[in-house]
Amino acid sequence: MPPRDRSVIRLPSYEQVKSDPVLYAHASRVLHLETNPGNARALVQAHGEGATARDVWINPPPIPLTTAEMDYVFDLPYARSPHPAYADENGSHDHGTKIPAWEMIRFSINIMRGCFGGCTFCSITEHEGRIIQSRSEESIIKEIEDIRDKVKGFTGTISDLGGPTANMYRLGCKTPEIEAACRKPSCVYPGICQNLTTNHDPLIKIYRRGRALKGVKKILIGSGMRYDLAIKSPEYVKELVTHHVGGYLKIAPEHTESGPLTKMMKPGIGNYDKFKQMFDKFTLEAGKKQFLIPYFIAAHPGTSDADMMNLAIWLKKHGFRADQVQTFYPSPMASATAMYHSGRNPLRKIHRTVESDDENVDVVRGEKRRRLHKAFLRYHDPNNWPLLREALKAMGRADLIGNGKHHLIPTYQPVTGGCYESARKKNSTFLTIPSMVTEKTKPAAAARTPSAAKPRPGTVLTQHTGLPPRETGAKRVPGKPVRKGR
Numbered sequence: 101m102p103p104r105d106r107s108v109i110r111l112p113s114y115e116q117v118k119s120d121p122v123l124y125a126h127a128s129r130v131l132h133l134e135t136n137p138g139n140a141r142a143l144v145q146a147h148g149e150g151a152t153a154r155d156v157w158i159n160p161p162p163i164p165l166t167t168a169e170m171d172y173v174f175d176l177p178y179a180r181s182p183h184p185a186y187a188d189e190n191g192s193h194d195h196g197t198k199i200p201a202w203e204m205i206r207f208s209i210n211i212m213r214g215c216f217g218g219c220t221f222c223s224i225t226e227h228e229g230r231i232i233q234s235r236s237e238e239s240i241i242k243e244i245e246d247i248r249d250k251v252k253g254f255t256g257t258i259s260d261l262g263g264p265t266a267n268m269y270r271l272g273c274k275t276p277e278i279e280a281a282c283r284k285p286s287c288v289y290p291g292i293c294q295n296l297t298t299n300h301d302p303l304i305k306i307y308r309r310g311r312a313l314k315g316v317k318k319i320l321i322g323s324g325m326r327y328d329l330a331i332k333s334p335e336y337v338k339e340l341v342t343h344h345v346g347g348y349l350k351i352a353p354e355h356t357e358s359g360p361l362t363k364m365m366k367p368g369i370g371n372y373d374k375f376k377q378m379f380d381k382f383t384l385e386a387g388k389k390q391f392l393i394p395y396f397i398a399a400h401p402g403t404s405d406a407d408m409m410n411l412a413i414w415l416k417k418h419g420f421r422a423d424q425v426q427t428f429y430p431s432p433m434a435s436a437t438a439m440y441h442s443g444r445n446p447l448r449k450i451h452r453t454v455e456s457d458d459e460n461v462d463v464v465r466g467e468k469r470r471r472l473h474k475a476f477l478r479y480h481d482p483n484n485w486p487l488l489r490e491a492l493k494a495m496g497r498a499d500l501i502g503n504g505k506h507h508l509i510p511t512y513q514p515v516t517g518g519c520y521e522s523a524r525k526k527n528s529t530f531l532t533i534p535s536m537v538t539e540k541t542k543p544a545a546a547a548r549t550p551s552a553a554k555p556r557p558g559t560v561l562t563q564h565t566g567l568p569p570r571e572t573g574a575k576r577v578p579g580k581p582v583r584k585g586r
């Protein structure tokens with residue numbers, strides 16, 4: 101009888117976890133150790149006391165779908181359209197009823213589910229499983245043809261053939277027996293597991309077949325790329341770079357420094373350098389002009405101010421000026437959330453007091469420090485220079501302030517009005533920092549703040565779709581904010 105059928109694990113109770121960050125970190129560690137459907141056990145947690153006390157039973161992750169089952173699900177006759185309630189009077193989702201999230205997926209195809217990366221700030225493994233579940237080539241090709249033939253507005257470009265990770269299609273452990281016994285939280289951290297197959301040939305075949313279809317002019321790859329896996333297949337990188345990049349390829353090293361990278365369970369920046377070399381070589385060979393856009397996270401647990409400074413120096417050295425940056429935000433179920441909440445590292449054992457085999461984590465809290473970390477990522481934005489000058493002096497790195505090429509930020513301060521306009525995106529959000537707007541700069545700041553983009557007072561827009569909440573028939577309680585639609 102497999103272990104999952106013989107035993108359960110009792111987590112600390114909800115009340116304990118709620119009031120004790122160390123127990124929260126412990127519970128999070130246990131949950132993440134029980135993510136392999138081959139050996140995970142059920143988790144049980146007590147909730148409430150007295151007459152309302154009950155146990156919540158959390159089933160182990162389901163056995164992954166086979167390719168035939170995946171095809172069954174994906175081949176169902178979907179409408180490939182948003183709910184008609186959101187359409188205009190002509191049934192259209194264009195112009196005023198355009199939904200940004202729909203535009204993004206309208207011509208994109210999901211070829212697989214799951215991720216074995218285990219990045220700690222992400223909870224895809226908890227949502228979709230750590231074992232990759234792939235559709236068949238036939239099913240994917242049929243969906244490309246369906247989009248071509250049935251989706252209004254198709255101009256010949258498929259915007260993505262992907263999934264949680266673009267290049268994990270059909271990758272996995274070399275045998276089902278080894279896979280079922282494995283307790284590792286990632287197949288690619290701290291390095292690529294020797295039991296992992298990294299053959300990209302099935303994916304290359306789909307790309308080639310897809311772009312040869314009549315009526316298909318271009319297939320782009322918009323999903324995130326695991327570049328540490330991609331460099332194992334130079335043929336794949338060549339295929340991707342030659343045919344499937346739309347000018348920019350976004351990849352996510354997330355950081356350059358080993359402190360935060362070890363807390364994120366991400367590969368070292370050396371892999372990025374190797375991928376970039378290949379990317380540049382094949383781009384040149386294809387006679388194209390295209391660029392790699394690396395993404396980074398500011399203020400992730402385990403990131404020191406010096407780590408962010410070193411990242412900024414790396415960015416400057418490589419000529420990057422990040423437009424869109426993200427500051428870490430704790431999200432449900434992620435291990436990094438447990439670090440953020442508890443200050444402990446759930447990737448290692450958790451004891452009541454820190455012992456040799458567990459670890460405290462430097463958590464970036466408070467508006468000032470989070471702003472500083474983000475400012476390092478956007479060292480090129482003059483609005484951040486006063487904050488960065490102050491921080492660099494306090495860190496004993498005033499040598500980075502000056503007007504030479506080797507300096508990070510200059511000594512002079514231009515008049516900016518507290519706004520920043522992205523070099524690439526004319527419609528990027530403008531930020532007006534009240535403390536930085538003076539009487540002199542007010543007109544410039546006002547002129548650059550798009551008042552039309554401001555929602556009307558009392559309107560709550562959903563984060564992902566930009567749509568007003570759906571009418572649910574629920575009674576509005578005066579003074580209470582309207583709940584977001586789903």
Ligand code: SF4
Nearest residue numbers: 273282287293295296
């Ligand atoms: S043995 Fe390696 S490849 Fe197999 S599941 Fe475990 S970590 Fe992944």
